[in-house]
Amino acid sequence: MKPEDETNEVYRFFTEVGIINQLISTKLEAFLPGRMTATQFGILGHLVRRPDGETPLQLSNAFQVPKTSMTHMLASLENHALITLETNPNDKRSKIARSTPQGAEFLKACMERMSEALAPVLSELGPEPFHRSLPNLTLIRETLDNERD
Amino acid sequence: MKPEDETNEVYRFFTEVGIINQLISTKLEAFLPGRMTATQFGILGHLVRRPDGETPLQLSNAFQVPKTSMTHMLASLENHALITLETNPNDKRSKIARSTPQGAEFLKACMERMSEALAPVLSELGPEPFHRSLPNLTLIRETLDNERD
DNA sequence: TTAATTTAGTTCGATATCGTACTATTAGAG
DNA sequence: CTCTAATAGTACGATATCGAACTAAATTAA
Numbered sequence: 001m002k003p004e005d006e007t008n009e010v011y012r013f014f015t016e017v018g019i020i021n022q023l024i025s026t027k028l029e030a031f032l033p034g035r036m037t038a039t040q041f042g043i044l045g046h047l048v049r050r051p052d053g054e055t056p057l058q059l060s061n062a063f064q065v066p067k068t069s070m071t072h073m074l075a076s077l078e079n080h081a082l083i084t085l086e087t088n089p090n091d092k093r094s095k096i097a098r099s100t101p102q103g104a105e106f107l108k109a110c111m112e113r114m115s116e117a118l119a120p121v122l123s124e125l126g127p128e129p130f131h132r133s134l135p136n137l138t139l140i141r142e143t144l145d146n147e148r149d
Numbered sequence: 150m151k152p153e154d155e156t157n158e159v160y161r162f163f164t165e166v167g168i169i170n171q172l173i174s175t176k177l178e179a180f181l182p183g184r185m186t187a188t189q190f191g192i193l194g195h196l197v198r199r200p201d202g203e204t205p206l207q208l209s210n211a212f213q214v215p216k217t218s219m220t221h222m223l224a225s226l227e228n229h230a231l232i233t234l235e236t237n238p239n240d241k242r243s244k245i246a247r248s249t250p251q252g253a254e255f256l257k258a259c260m261e262r263m264s265e266a267l268a269p270v271l272s273e274l275g276p277e278p279f280h281r282s283l284p285n286l287t288l289i290r291e292t293l294d295n296e297r298d
Numbered sequence: 299t300t301a302a303t304t305t306a307g308t309t310c311g312a313t314a315t316c317g318t319a320c321t322a323t324t325a326g327a328g
Numbered sequence: 329c330t331c332t333a334a335t336a337g338t339a340c341g342a343t344a345t346c347g348a349a350c351t352a353a354a355t356t357a358a
Contacts, residue, residue: 006276007264013279014173015191016286021170022213023293024163035316035343042164057306064171066346071308073344093306093353115156121296127155129285130162136278137165144172147270184313184346206336215316220338222314242323242336 031113036080039063040073041110044082044099048107053098055088064145082106180262185229188212189222190259193231193248197256202247204237213294231255 025038032041043059054062060070074097077083082103088094099107174187181190192208203211209219223246226232231252237243248256 006271006279009276009283010267010271010279011194011260013283013286014169016283016290017166017170017173018188018191019211019213020163020286020290020293021166023290023297024166026213027293027297037344039167042167045160055306062168064168064175067307068309068346068348069344072346076344088306091306091354093351095307111160118159121292122155122159124296125289125292127158129288130155130159133282133285133289134158134162134165136282137162137169139278140274140282141165141169141172143270143274144169144176147273148172148176186314204336216337217317217339218315221316225314237336240324240336242321244337 027117028110028114031110031117033080036076037073039065040077041107043073043097044077044103044107045111047083047097047099048104051098053096055094055096057094059097077103080106176266177259177263180259180266182229185225186222188214189226190256192222193226193252193256194260196232196246196248197253200247202245204243204245206243208246226252229255 028038028041029036032038042063046059046062047053056070056074057067059074060067063070065073074083074085077097078085081100084098084100085095086098088096177187177190178185181187191212195208195211196202205219205223206216208223209216212219214222223232223234226246227234230249233247233249234244235247237245
């Protein structure tokens, strides 16, 4: 394949990623209360799977958003009582965000509704397109992430 | 594979898509002037490849953003003289957005800088991860898109 | 130990996003 | 032809995003 076709493919890759992200965020946000964002929901899921919690900085690295955005998102999640924020005993500059039982409950309910909404798509596509692309996506994400310094 | 592993994989797929989108948008936006957004840049590229132009509604469908957001983005691109907006002669409710020569120029310059910035990543990964995942992404995007009504 | 540097998080301000409600125009029904 | 419904785009307002500058705590250097 010619090099220009390769760059073209890379460009289309990122375009498709952008559109899929847009589609799935919109679909998810339709289920979320108020102005809650797909990223905020992702953070909640991340925390539910990590009972020891994480610091805001770890979360902004994981989701690749600026820490100033993270401050805002965590404050919003805390207002909804879906997470708690306490100062880190090991480092008083820092904080620990943890999910609450209500947070886990809320996540579960939303995930179920989302699964229902996605069911037609999944039964049409089957698991293969996801299964086949996931390792490549992970590889690309890791490389982009490592190169960022 | 168990069904729950499949849904888990779908969930991770969308998470990776979100993070890659975040990484690449941030990287691109570092090259863009002022507050110009990765999506706005994508719109410009779309228009440069379509000399007859498109209506705002076509663009909001292509990029899956609300038309009210499109109004804002197009106004911004027009302010920078990267596109023109004229009323559609066939339908006076509607408009046609077209790229200007400056827009094409600007796109080219930014793409070149972006290619340079991505060169280390591409030489590390090679074209295969993009090439292999692109058809799956397109399929998923199309299915999500069709199912949306 | 003290001073300088680095780091975690926040405040503030500018701008982007997008839902609701609106206007103008077109299409369709009778 | 006229009236109603649908459609393209916009104004407005609420909220999200995020860069720059800041504060406080921890680390390193001297």
